[in-house]
Amino acid sequence: MQLDKMVKFHKAVGDVTRIRIITLLKKGPMHGQEIANRLGLRAPTITHHIVKLKDTGMVYARRDKNTIYFHLDEKKLEYMTTAILRIGEENFLKSEELQMSEQEKQKVVQNFVTSEGKLKQIPSQLKKKLVILSYFVRHFETGKVYDEKEVNDYIKTFHDDYATIRREWVMQQFMYRENNRYQLNPVEMWPVIFEK
Amino acid sequence: MQLDKMVKFHKAVGDVTRIRIITLLKKGPMHGQEIANRLGLRAPTITHHIVKLKDTGMVYARRDKNTIYFHLDEKKLEYMTTAILRIGEENFLKSEELQMSEQEKQKVVQNFVTSEGKLKQIPSQLKKKLVILSYFVRHFETGKVYDEKEVNDYIKTFHDDYATIRREWVMQQFMYRENNRYQLNPVEMWPVIFEK
DNA sequence: TGTCTAATTAGATAAACATCAAATAAAGGG
DNA sequence: CCCTTTATTTGATGTTTATCTAATTAGACA
Numbered sequence A, B: 001m002q003l004d005k006m007v008k009f010h011k012a013v014g015d016v017t018r019i020r021i022i023t024l025l026k027k028g029p030m031h032g033q034e035i036a037n038r039l040g041l042r043a044p045t046i047t048h049h050i051v052k053l054k055d056t057g058m059v060y061a062r063r064d065k066n067t068i069y070f071h072l073d074e075k076k077l078e079y080m081t082t083a084i085l086r087i088g089e090e091n092f093l094k095s096e097e098l099q100m101s102e103q104e105k106q107k108v109v110q111n112f113v114t115s116e117g118k119l120k121q122i123p124s125q126l127k128k129k130l131v132i133l134s135y136f137v138r139h140f141e142t143g144k145v146y147d148e149k150e151v152n153d154y155i156k157t158f159h160d161d162y163a164t165i166r167r168e169w170v171m172q173q174f175m176y177r178e179n180n181r182y183q184l185n186p187v188e189m190w191p192v193i194f195e196k
Numbered sequence C: 001t002g003t004c005t006a007a008t009t010a011g012a013t014a015a016a017c018a019t020c021a022a023a024t025a026a027a028g029g030g
Numbered sequence D: 001c002c003c004t005t006t007a008t009t010t011g012a013t014g015t016t017t018a019t020c021t022a023a024t025t026a027g028a029c030a
Helices: A003-013 A016-026 A032-039 A043-056 A074-086 A090-098 A102-112 A126-137 A148-156 A162-171 B003-013 B016-026 B032-039 B043-056 B074-086 B102-112 B126-137 B148-156 B162-171
Strands: A059-064 A067-072 A145-147 A175-178 A181-184 B059-064 B067-072 B145-147 B175-178 B181-184
Touching: A003 A016, A003 A043, A003 A074, A003 B003, A003 B016, A016 A032, A016 A043, A016 A067, A016 B003, A032 A043, A032 A067, A043 A059, A074 B074, A102 A126, A126 A162, A145 A148, A148 A162, A148 A181, A162 A175, A162 A181, B003 B016, B003 B043, B003 B074, B016 B032, B016 B043, B016 B067, B032 B043, B032 B067, B043 B059, B102 B126, B126 B162, B145 B148, B148 B162, B148 B181, B162 B175, B162 B181
Parallel strands: none
Antiparallel strands: A059 A067, A145 A181, A175 A181, B059 B067, B145 B181, B175 B181
16 A cells, blocks of 8 residues: 555545445445435536545446446455554555566566466466466456456467466456456556556 | 544545654654654644644644643544444444334334424434434435525424424434535435334 | 437636745743 | 743645536447
8 A cells, every 4th residue: 555545545535525425335336327316416526526436446337238337345445444554564564565666567477478478377476466467457448348258268368277367357356247247347446557 | 423523534634744644653652843854844834734633633732841742542543544434334323222123213203293293302312312303304305405494494394493403413414514505415324214 | 320318528616725934822941 | 031942823825626517428229
């Protein structure tokens, strides 16, 4: 957890309208119009607030037909809200172990990916594994829905153990699964981002 | 915990300088000049921030000779920071003493409301008072904005002491007030819900 | 393709906020 | 009672922010 993320998070929560939105989303996903109606505000105002909430990663959006539902990521909320309690402590910095420079990330990719773009093996060390998962997951397009076969087929182009990779993507929050259909999660939800 | 206290708290933490102050105070009490020196800021700036931190209760001051030491109240910090995780829960505001069956709630209404729909008196027992507040507040529509007079006029149809009822609705989080304009809060925020 | 509906962007306005220098206050010690 | 040290208040300045209306975009569906 970096300082500016903490600041951004508390700025986001430090607004009466956004706390009311969080309260609503705690009961379940809700779309913009309904939030606006419930709070007596206009749609652009809700967009404005939702953007701020999404920037912290505590809220994410899922489209269903014409309507975009906003979800509260309660795990993230809990993690971010309690970060201030861990600041300065041993294991606060420990979660910073995931921090790597782009250069270091590229080195991990060089070590685990062949010149033909195949994954040699899944790294066992968490932070290296996350770099690899991030590196390959960028193939998918934001907002697009993939079925399991499409995901598997793509994984097979670079690695045999497609089941493990697919499961890790979901577990580590790179992807979101519902009814065996997969979507890329917003970059804000990734634990590590391979930029390049 | 009231909504505006939560907002004030997160506003207070949502600033780089104040997080840095909190980090310093976690190691022990410190006086203003030293904080200013450590952070490369001027004394008035520190006063400005300390005032905000004190307003939330997470920081308090103790004088020793002519030096004032600022202390971090970590218990308070923990309580305030985790409040957002409990918001909207059944017993967020008070304890499970507030839990009542719909049948019990109806009995309270029968005891305090005449057959003409007038409130005989405001219950002094908290949980009964909340039932009554919930019962009458359902008159308002979600998302609609009311001015003070409209609220007062409605209350007068069932009770003389409109100021108390109006204040209680805001204090107990049934309603939300801003610039003397009132809105119903989302039902999720009510400490007790009279379902009808 | 055109027409819904829902969401976002753009631009404007008014309010809130972080910071500083200068002036003032509060308290202790000679 | 003056001097020194520390903290607060005042007032100014530039920045950020919450909200709105109007215009635009993005999908879904017929």
